[in-house]
């Protein structure tokens with residue numbers, strides 16, 4: 095990315111005063127610009143309901159950045175020259191997205207690009223990116239109005255956020271609306287986990303190292319764990335989260351995408367469709383969880399008040415705007431089985447929750463023990479190598495291996511050692527881009543391999559819908575867990591039924 099040419103683009107950002115735009119998208123665009131990746135002719139039209147001038151928008155954004163968590167360092171927030179250059183590319187315009195009046199402003203703005211700046215890189219037309227950082231309920235209206243105003247052409251791209259709908263049916267409706275106006279190659283469905291450096295690194299780890307490629311199956315791997323633990327609660331998003339829950343907010347998209355990258359077969363080439371074809375096969379092979387598997391294959395939880403980082407935090411039902419009777423899950427643990435040749439008999443244990451003790455996303459691949467054991471019987475439990483892939487924080491890879499313990503008195507006692515690859519040490523001088531920076535960059539380039547295809551969305555929802563039905567059918571209520579713990583004890587019992595423990599318990 096560092097040596098890439100700066101690219102021209104016209105980006106229309108709908109919902110520019112919203113949380114996502116202010117916390118993630120504008121900072122990411124600023125960083126792309128600061129690191130020389132936005133061409134001097136690049137332009138950003140920010141649209142939101144409120145009437146304000148471009149100057150006022152800039153002031154509002156800079157003020158919000160001071161008080162909110164963004165990917166920006168203090169140094170970047172205070173780089174006045176770079177901010178000046180970036181905001182000279184930004185224009186603000188107010189618009190009610192659902193009414194036609196005002197869309198002419200987009201037409202005028204698009205036409206205002208000087209013809210001389212239209213084809214700077216390889217004579218390709220400058221892409222026009224419509225980024226919908228809005229509730230999905232207005233996607234249809236925005237598309238209709240863009241079409242009516244004549245803003246959609248070959249050079250247009252549309253970007254939509256997760257979640258795409260709240261079930262299969264609603265996601266199909268949204269995808270149908272998008273497809274009415276845009277070809278699939280113009281649609282960029284964001285799952286920001288695909289923009290994380292370490293998530294992409296799964297592809298390099300698996301398909302550039304034959305050492306692993308040849309071991310990556312049911313013959314060598316006993317089980318896999320995927321943990322995505324968050325310290326945060328629902329961050330003032332009760333209205334959205336209570337309707338979604340952790341299953342729809344995190345599993346339907348982020349965890350299933352990570353699972354796909356771990357479980358998929360090697361793609362024939364690194365093209366968007368080859369990668370997405372392989373991910374799709376995994377989604378289609380997910381075995382539904384049935385009502386008689388509750389407790390053995392699925393456990394849900396909801397946090398009560400507790401302590402995180404030494405501070406008291408409220409329970410889910412005491413959050414702002416909370417409804418005291420909600421049964422929405424803030425934690426879920428799953429035992430997932432993949433019905434195909436490669437993974438027959440290999441359980442994938444997944445768990446994700448809010449208000450856990452740590453922010454940690456980690457994959458643990460447990461290799462089977464050697465077939466014949468010749469060492470001390472009391473060390474037999476140590477057998478089986480583990481490959482630990484840390485997605486965040488402290489990104490890196492550890493391989494836990496057994497060696498001989500040193501010393502004359504040790505005989506052939508085994509010692510567990512670690513081969514460690516910590517990315518911050520390996521790439522010391524390099525900055526890690528935020529997920530949104532990388533995704534925006536790929537959108538501007540027109541590369542789709544980090545975005546989710548329509549059929550992936552549908553198949554992920556199909557499986558999640560069946561889980562929702564299973565939970566509803568059995569009238570499952572989430573089990574309580576204290577904020578700052580690793581979820582309900584039932585999730586520890588779930589994996590213990592198979593004679594295992596979650597990795598941090600080891």
Ligand SMILES: NC(=O)C1=CN([C@@H]2O[C@H](COP(=O)(O)OP(=O)(O)OC[C@H]3O[C@@H](n4cnc5c(N)ncnc54)[C@H](OP(=O)(O)O)[C@@H]3O)[C@@H](O)[C@H]2O)C=CC1
Nearest residue numbers: 109111112113114143189190191192227228229230255256
């Ligand atoms: N926030 C986050 O971290 C994440 C968000 N997302 C997704 O991104 C999208 C945006 O989320 P978020 O930023 O949190 O939502 P917000 O509600 O904070 O922002 C939405 C923005 O859209 C504007 N808007 C909505 N309807 C209209 C309309 N008819 N006319 C003009 N403006 C309108 C709102 O303006 P107004 O305030 O005036 O209503 C607001 O500026 C959602 O789809 C969400 O699911 C996905 C992952 C993470």
Ligand SMILES: O=C1O[C@H](COP(=O)(O)O)[C@@H](O)[C@H](O)[C@H]1O
Nearest residue numbers: 256286324326343344348455486
């Ligand atoms: O999409 C979402 O992701 C965040 C977690 O993202 P991370 O990059 O911080 O791991 C989650 O908190 C939020 O509820 C969800 O909507």
